[in-house]
Amino acid sequence: MNRAESTGAPDTSALQRRFQLAELLDLQSVGEVCSSYAELFGIGFKVIDHAGQVLIDVKGSGGEFCAYLFTFARGKAECTKVVSAVRGLQVEQPPARVHECFSGLRYLVEPIRHEGDALGRLVLGPYRPAERDDMTLPGLGEKFHPEVARRLWNQVRRVADDVARKVSHHLVQTLEVMLYIGYKHALTANVHVEAVTASYNELQRKNQALQESFERLKELDRLKSNFLATVSHELRTPLTSVIGYSEMLLEGLAGQLNSEQTDYVNTIMEKGEQLLNIISSILDFSKMDMGTVRINRQTCDLHEVVRSAVSTLRPIARKQQVELELQAATDLPPAWLDGDKIRQVLVNIIGNAVKFNKAGGSVKVTVDMFSRPHQGNPEEGLPAALAPLTEELFRVVVSDSGVGIPADQQERIFDSFYQVDGSSTREYGGTGLGLAIAKGLVEAHGGRIEVDSEPNRGSSFTVLLPHLEQS
Amino acid sequence: MVQFNLEQRELTIKIVYYGPALSGKTTNLQAVHHLLVPDIRGRLMVLNTSDDRTLFFDLMPVFFKTETGFKVKVKLFTAPGQVMHNSTRRIILQGADGVVFVADSQRNQIAANNDSWRGMANNLKLNGMDIKQLPVVIQFNKRDLPDVRSDAEIDEVAQRGNEPVFKAVAINGQGVLETLEGILRLTWQTLNNNYQLGQKLRLGEDVFIDNLLKKNTIPLPPLTGSGGLLS
Numbered sequence: 001m002n003r004a005e006s007t008g009a010p011d012t013s014a015l016q017r018r019f020q021l022a023e024l025l026d027l028q029s030v031g032e033v034c035s036s037y038a039e040l041f042g043i044g045f046k047v048i049d050h051a052g053q054v055l056i057d058v059k060g061s062g063g064e065f066c067a068y069l070f071t072f073a074r075g076k077a078e079c080t081k082v083v084s085a086v087r088g089l090q091v092e093q094p095p096a097r098v099h100e101c102f103s104g105l106r107y108l109v110e111p112i113r114h115e116g117d118a119l120g121r122l123v124l125g126p127y128r129p130a131e132r133d134d135m136t137l138p139g140l141g142e143k144f145h146p147e148v149a150r151r152l153w154n155q156v157r158r159v160a161d162d163v164a165r166k167v168s169h170h171l172v173q174t175l176e177v178m179l180y181i182g183y184k185h186a187l188t189a190n191v192h193v194e195a196v197t198a199s200y201n202e203l204q205r206k207n208q209a210l211q212e213s214f215e216r217l218k219e220l221d222r223l224k225s226n227f228l229a230t231v232s233h234e235l236r237t238p239l240t241s242v243i244g245y246s247e248m249l250l251e252g253l254a255g256q257l258n259s260e261q262t263d264y265v266n267t268i269m270e271k272g273e274q275l276l277n278i279i280s281s282i283l284d285f286s287k288m289d290m291g292t293v294r295i296n297r298q299t300c301d302l303h304e305v306v307r308s309a310v311s312t313l314r315p316i317a318r319k320q321q322v323e324l325e326l327q328a329a330t331d332l333p334p335a336w337l338d339g340d341k342i343r344q345v346l347v348n349i350i351g352n353a354v355k356f357n358k359a360g361g362s363v364k365v366t367v368d369m370f371s372r373p374h375q376g377n378p379e380e381g382l383p384a385a386l387a388p389l390t391e392e393l394f395r396v397v398v399s400d401s402g403v404g405i406p407a408d409q410q411e412r413i414f415d416s417f418y419q420v421d422g423s424s425t426r427e428y429g430g431t432g433l434g435l436a437i438a439k440g441l442v443e444a445h446g447g448r449i450e451v452d453s454e455p456n457r458g459s460s461f462t463v464l465l466p467h468l469e470q471s
Numbered sequence: 472m473v474q475f476n477l478e479q480r481e482l483t484i485k486i487v488y489y490g491p492a493l494s495g496k497t498t499n500l501q502a503v504h505h506l507l508v509p510d511i512r513g514r515l516m517v518l519n520t521s522d523d524r525t526l527f528f529d530l531m532p533v534f535f536k537t538e539t540g541f542k543v544k545v546k547l548f549t550a551p552g553q554v555m556h557n558s559t560r561r562i563i564l565q566g567a568d569g570v571v572f573v574a575d576s577q578r579n580q581i582a583a584n585n586d587s588w589r590g591m592a593n594n595l596k597l598n599g600m601d602i603k604q605l606p607v608v609i610q611f612n613k614r615d616l617p618d619v620r621s622d623a624e625i626d627e628v629a630q631r632g633n634e635p636v637f638k639a640v641a642i643n644g645q646g647v648l649e650t651l652e653g654i655l656r657l658t659w660q661t662l663n664n665n666y667q668l669g670q671k672l673r674l675g676e677d678v679f680i681d682n683l684l685k686k687n688t689i690p691l692p693p694l695t696g697s698g699g700l701l702s
Binding site: 117188194198202 | 485516528530534535546558559562565
């Protein structure tokens with residue numbers, strides 16, 4: 001809309017826009033409707049927009065007569081004058097206005113309106129008025145033959161004015177319905193696009209805010225890991241001295257201790273080592289969290305790694321009266337992995353199985369090879385079709401007869417600092433880092449840990465490690 | 472925002488019917504469509520889903536020409552009530568000169584009315600408009616249903632607020648034109664204060680109202696609204 005005086009807000013929506021006739025009408029369909037009317041009544045029709053642009057021009061029975069007149073200079077000039085006057089005729093309100101041709105033919109011009117505004121007009125004609133018997137032509141030159149002109153004049157459809165008005169009005173009504181449908185279609189399509197765009201922009205803004213807060217959280221997480229690593233390191237250094245000096249006291253380097261003193265120093269040493277283990281776990285975890293843990297793969301015997309982990313825990317199991325059993329397949333191939341890290345994983349898992357057990361309970365550790373259909377690509381960028389059908393895995397299963405883990409907690413036990421019983425009065429100690437570290441180390445090997453458990457019946461942890469060839 | 476074109480001698484005013492889902496916004500427009508004489512209003516454009524809920528909006532223009540030849544057009548829109556169409560509601564509210572807030576009188580709809588009002592205030596704010604500056608009337612619709620807030624209660628709440636309050640049973644046309652007259656008068660007064668429209672158009676408030684509310688004598692047929700209450 002060309003606003004001479006605007007009161008502010010921009011016309012951002014199609015709802016505020018003023019459409020032109022050609023934007024709202026499907027001109028091909030309008031052409032077909034006008035042709036159909038022209039065929040039915042033998043009269044020509046023009047659809048003209050508000051600016052005088054002819055959008056549709058369908059010839060009727062007056063074509064030959066007009067063409068004949070057009071061959072004479074004066075006829076051409078008069079015709080042009082009439083056509084331009086008809087095209088420029090602004091009709092804002094019904095009824096249709098009559099425009100006479102110099103030849104005695106007649107035109108009707110009726111507005112095509114939408115919401116009370118004339119967006120254009122329909123021109124009907126030329127037609128021969130019913131009350132006129134002869135043409136009203138002036139002389140058009142020497143070569144002009146009135147009898148030829150009269151013969152062609154008689155071919156022009158003769159129509160009574162009231163019939164012409166009815167025909168014009170019916171066609172205008174049809175066009176106004178088509179205009180309304182076009183307007184409805186234009187608004188629907190535009191508002192749909194506007195609504196989708198608005199929703200998209202809103203989502204973009206929200207995504208941006210989420211992304212920013214995610215970045216902030218990642219930075220905070222990095223600072224936390226950094227802090228943990230620094231604190232652990234600073235705690236470990238003086239603790240090493242506490243343990244070292246306790247050892248020296250026990251060895252009698254500062255003189256012989258009596259039995260009570262030996263007991264006290266033993267306790268200091270034991271608690272010191274316990275504290276050192278906790279701090280080491282935190283340090284391991286923060287390294288893993290920062291992505292600085294290094295996997296040092298070497299050819300090793302997995303059976304030996306498992307056996308070593310089991311024998312580390314055997315004294316504790318014995319103390320807790322938990323039976324600890326190891327079953328290993330005899331035909332295990334050599335493994336290509338970091339034996340120390342996997343041993344740490346198994347000490348964590350088997351340690352948990354013993355810790356969360358009751359006197360008289362049992363823990364069973366089995367080691368074997370396991371093959372299953374290949375899941376996913378073995379290597380990034382390699383087409384799945386090229387991957388082997390099955391993958392070979394080392395499988396270590398640790399099953400216990402302990403307290404078990406409720407189903408809704410089974411995912412969360414791998415979260416750092418998480419304990420199923422998180423209360424301050426909980427029965428079992430520990431930092432809640434063991435399984436988080438175990439998971440991180442196994443995943444760093446390209447493997448995974450699965451858990452299957454039922455409360456009060458026991459748990460079974462399965463460590464799956466890919467069988468890789470030394471590369 | 473009012474579109475005022477001195478060159479083309481046109482004035483276009485936008486009124487939006489806003490309110491919670493199924494409060495009767497489309498029914499209001501249907502009733503207005505039937506109650507006004509056909510030569511001052513255009514077709515009622517209803518854009519519904521297959522289950523008769525308003526998809527985008529409904530639109531009906533009402534227009535007349537002043538004695539001095541100025542074209543005055545009021546476009547009545549309804550905003551879709553369903554929660555998911557919020558961005559469409561915001562687009563419909565763009566440039567509104569006045570709002571009819573169609574509240575549901577049923578007691579169990581009080582929270583829905585309030586949510587919708589808050590949503591409208593927020594949408595206006597996002598459009599850079601101030602609800603305090605915008606002419607708004609409140610219509611308590613569905614007065615014929617059981618378990619609605621009582622007349623006394625509505626009269627009391629009407630006293631407390633600044634917005635003129637109307638009671639309606641849109642489905643039988645009751646209170647619909649009164650509500651429309653309420654918002655048209657308030658909007659005219661605001662536009663007149665801000666832009667001296669009366670002076671520029673040489674048009675008085677009563678003539679403005681009388682021309683836009685020429686009543687039809689044909690009785691109102693049964694209405695179903697976009698929520699299909701009777702369907």
